[in-house]
Amino acid sequence: MTRLHLTFECQGVRCAATLDSAPGTTGLLMVSGGNEIRAGAFNGQARLAATIAAAGFPVFRFDRRGIGDSEGDNRDFRKSSKDIAAALLAFRAIAPQVQRVTGFGNCDAASALMLASGAECDALVLSNPWTMEDGEDDIPPPAAVRSRYAEKLKNPRELARLVSGRVDLGKLAKGMVRAARPRSKSSSLADKMRTGLAGFTGPVKFLLADGDRTAQVFAERWDADDTRIARCPGADHAYSSVEARAWLRSRILETLRR
Structure with a gap:
């Protein structure tokens, strides 16, 4: 070549x-x-x-x-x-x-x-x-956010962080709101x-x-x-x-x- x-x-x-x-x-x-x-x-x-x-x-x-x-x-x-x-x-x-x-x-x-x-x-x-x-904006769409949180819930280490209070609850709330939105519209x-x-x-x-x-x-x-x-x-x-x-x-x- x-x-x-x-x-x-x-x-x-x-x-x-x-x-x-x-x-x-x-x-x-x-x-x-x-x-x-x-x-x-x-x-x-x-x-x-x-x-x-x-x-x-x-x-x-x-x-x-x-x-x-x-x-x-x-x-x-x-x-x-x-x-x-x-x-x-x-x-x-x-x-x-x-x-x-x-x-x-x-x-x-x-x-x-x-x-x-x-x-x-x-x-x-x-x-x-x-x-x-x-x-x-290029922030992740709702489906991607839902998938990310689903993976986190399968991870014992992430669950431990949540229980111990080491998770930013404000950031988590914003993510949950976005995850609950309907499918993104076409362009x-x-x-x-x-x-x-x-x-x-x-x-x-x-x-x-x-x-x-x-x-x-x-x-x-x-x-x-x-x-x-x-x-x-x-x-x-x-x-x-x-x-x-x-x-x-x-x-x-x-x-x-x-």
Whole structure:
């Protein structure tokens, strides 16, 4: 496996990218979330790309316009469909053996792929999709609070803290009030994502890190019976633990090997 640094154009603007080469005819297009550069938090994207390529699947990563090493203005993830489309064309040009492409995104990169109806990819792996509106708080939704308290009640040490008076009762009361609230309402962003994904005909897998608030809010606003959802117990937003990284890698490889 070798890593090639390159550039491609999106509407006349130069964008930076990398290709982790591999001989496979199925490739992974990795879309950066938020305002992260393509290396991702703590170089996580680069490490993930290397392990996927080592398994035989080429990986293309890129900075959308206005982010990282790419030129132009940052137009936000909601307006990044042309960036993704240009990256896909560049991927197919630099790795002509690739016949199928799986799009992968975490957080609002997953949302961007959904809004773009899959952006001409053949399959999607959507991790912790962002469904919150601008200015909306990201505190855990009621279902997540109830689940957290249920786990605490199973822990003898937590019960001992409660009995001994070492628990902040004011904080506990606020948590109980939030836990009693009904299911979170959907958002206009979530509705647009649902509409966009409805136009995609390829296979889809949702990956949710159970310890992540973004994933918890998505779960509240999505169909709880969606069989495409897989959960990683205890994982944070970036899948930073060794176990979570292995889980994420395995789920992506499962899709690529179909």
